[in-house]
Amino acid sequence: MEPAEIWNIYVKECDPADFVWRYGRGNLQAAVEEYMRQRPAFFGIVRRNTWRETFRVREQFSRQTVFLGLMAYLEDTEAAWRPLVEDARKTEAKARAEAKARAEAEALALAVARVEAEARARAEAERLKALSEAQQESAAAENVSLPPGATTEGETMAAQPSSGEAVSCKQPCADPSETRAEDSASGAPPTP
Secondary structure: OOOOHHHHHHHHOOOOHHHHHHHHOOOOHHHHHHHHOOOOOOOOOOOOOHHHHHOOOOOOOOOOHHHHHHHHHHOOOHHHHHHHHHHHHHHHHHHHHHHHHHHHHHHHHHHHHHHHHHHHHHHHHHHHHHHHHHHHHEEEEHHHHHOOOOOOOOOOOOOOOOOOOOOOOOOOOOOOHHHHHHHHHHOOOOOO
């Protein structure tokens, strides 16, 4: 039987270039071996389109006969399908390179975004720290500018009379003797 007949019986729906590319990625022998591995067989008889069609014909072909017939057909027609396989290989390599470049660009963009986010967070933390230090310095400056024992605007001093009631005054007392004099004038016992 001629190799073209075996090809037409078993692989007629597939173009030789597609066959070699699909099953072997351009390697002729690997393609035929993979095809035969996937093709069902029964006691060494290789199935055609259906089992009914396989057993309807008188002449059955063994796996080795089909393997050798397909190899011979592909070797005979290699000049026709080899450039197509090379084009498919180049196309796949180009697509793979583009996908790799795209993945690298995405990874780089994610890394840049992460670094920028970290820098923004660090700058915000430094800004908040500087603001906190400035507030502490201004509060310390206010406390330094007042005389000892004085209070800031709006603060009131509360004196505890002996009766337990809180008395507050808007102005701080400058001299403790004044407080004692006020206490004695009001009839309250003197504070120690």
